[in-house]
Amino acid sequence: MLISEQKPFEEILDYVTKDRVIFLIGCKGCADGCESGGERQVLEIKKRLEEEGKAISGFSLIDMVCNEALTRMKLAAYAEAIESADSVLVMTCGAGIQTVASSTHKVIHPGCNTISSGHAEWKQAERCIECGDCVLEFTGGICPIARCAKGLLNGPCGGSQGGKCEISPNLPCAWQLIIERHSKIGSLHMLEEIILPKNWDPSLRDGSPTQRG
Amino acid sequence: MKAGSNLEKVLEEGYFAVTAEVGPPKGTLAKVIQRKGELLKSYCDAMNVTDNQTAIVRMSSLSGCILLKEMGIDPVMQMVVRDRNRIAIQSDILGAVALGIRNVLCLSGDHQRFGNHPTAKGVYDIDSIQLVQTLKTMRDEKKILCGEGISGEVQLFIGAVENPFADPFEYRVMRLAKKVRAGADFIQTQAVFDVGKFTKWMEMVRDQGLDKQVHILAGVIPIKSVGMARYMRDNVSGISVPDEIVTRMEEAKDVKEEGVKIALEIIDQLKEIDGIHGIHIMAVAWEDIVPVIVERAGLLPRPIL
Numbered sequence: 001m002l003i004s005e006q007k008p009f010e011e012i013l014d015y016v017t018k019d020r021v022i023f024l025i026g027c028k029g030c031a032d033g034c035e036s037g038g039e040r041q042v043l044e045i046k047k048r049l050e051e052e053g054k055a056i057s058g059f060s061l062i063d064m065v066c067n068e069a070l071t072r073m074k075l076a077a078y079a080e081a082i083e084s085a086d087s088v089l090v091m092t093c094g095a096g097i098q099t100v101a102s103s104t105h106k107v108i109h110p111g112c113n114t115i116s117s118g119h120a121e122w123k124q125a126e127r128c129i130e131c132g133d134c135v136l137e138f139t140g141g142i143c144p145i146a147r148c149a150k151g152l153l154n155g156p157c158g159g160s161q162g163g164k165c166e167i168s169p170n171l172p173c174a175w176q177l178i179i180e181r182h183s184k185i186g187s188l189h190m191l192e193e194i195i196l197p198k199n200w201d202p203s204l205r206d207g208s209p210t211q212r213g
Numbered sequence: 214m215k216a217g218s219n220l221e222k223v224l225e226e227g228y229f230a231v232t233a234e235v236g237p238p239k240g241t242l243a244k245v246i247q248r249k250g251e252l253l254k255s256y257c258d259a260m261n262v263t264d265n266q267t268a269i270v271r272m273s274s275l276s277g278c279i280l281l282k283e284m285g286i287d288p289v290m291q292m293v294v295r296d297r298n299r300i301a302i303q304s305d306i307l308g309a310v311a312l313g314i315r316n317v318l319c320l321s322g323d324h325q326r327f328g329n330h331p332t333a334k335g336v337y338d339i340d341s342i343q344l345v346q347t348l349k350t351m352r353d354e355k356k357i358l359c360g361e362g363i364s365g366e367v368q369l370f371i372g373a374v375e376n377p378f379a380d381p382f383e384y385r386v387m388r389l390a391k392k393v394r395a396g397a398d399f400i401q402t403q404a405v406f407d408v409g410k411f412t413k414w415m416e417m418v419r420d421q422g423l424d425k426q427v428h429i430l431a432g433v434i435p436i437k438s439v440g441m442a443r444y445m446r447d448n449v450s451g452i453s454v455p456d457e458i459v460t461r462m463e464e465a466k467d468v469k470e471e472g473v474k475i476a477l478e479i480i481d482q483l484k485e486i487d488g489i490h491g492i493h494i495m496a497v498a499w500e501d502i503v504p505v506i507v508e509r510a511g512l513l514p515r516p517i518l
Contacts, residue, residue, distance in 0.1 A: 163380065179381055194346060194395055
């Protein structure tokens, strides 16, 4: 199971500052088990966002959001509610968030940090390496930590050529994908901001994050 | 003056700057650096010492810079984020400034997979833009990344690189703007062979007014052989060599002379581009040719400030 925890509400609120209408997505898989993005948490977030004056155009709970085919199918039923929203808040692990990003042209916001365990890989693309400090808010829902060979937060480096990474012609340049995605959803300006050095402390590499405290 | 280095003075006073690259040895012989320093001393305003370029272990950039400094040369310390975390980087910068290094060039670094230790762990704790911003904060606010203060002045002339030949092309100028906002004082570009594409990129740079905010030095690599031309065209990431140049080299009677001619033609064209404030010559394993090129390009004598 992928261990995720909800981002602080203030951080989420900061992400949705400019959005009036929001669509919510939760997961009945790991995020439900972690109590970070199951039905109860989605309803709780809905209530808190409404208290902050946001309108929720709808929400969907999907069995495994990381399953792209399933997610696309489920979201098709909510096409209108999603279309009417300014953004989609995804209360799942990083793999789920990126699956939603590749299934919709809406701006997505991550509602959780993925902190541990089990590689979230769906078929080809490595999607989440559980770094514990999710940056998908800034990178158009595509993870540069998992997918850029240098893990750059302000890429692409000078080695991006024809959409491919310098280390292999088979590896798509994550930053090319991020720029394309931002361009498509009209948020390229977000990349003008310099993303600050990342907090690596919650990363899996320093022992079990659930036991370190 | 931010740092008072020779490079800063040359650029601030409006001269067309010339810098050259000094590759350190895969070994301990100081004389390798000293010999290159002696050879190039009168032909450029500053010398860059590369930082384990192409991820191959070599003498450190800091030591190479000190050896040049001792000879009265203004060194540019190159620093990649591939091999050091934010603790080591800031520590090395403090040490470099203490030893009189005034120019630092910030780079991502070629991926470790290209070097002689492909199984090494790449660090990439911070990226090159964050490095530029860190150095600016150290210099202007006398603070390190965590916000704590540091003692002493941090005189730094901060450099960054940009590759107009990488993709996505339209985004490269936006990324340059980001580097300028982060605090870059000068920019070195990847080697220019495709002058047309470079000119177009510079138009976009000028449209954003970036040429007024940062000194841009265009990269020049003299090509020594047909093999090198082909190798750079086919195998070196981030470099774009048009077929036409490879063909010229293939058909030349005197290959080295043709390489020099191509470099001189490119320099002539670069000099005419608005917003280009100098050139950076990267004569990889062909340092001897730099004096010839600088002289024939009409860039002598170098200003003494």
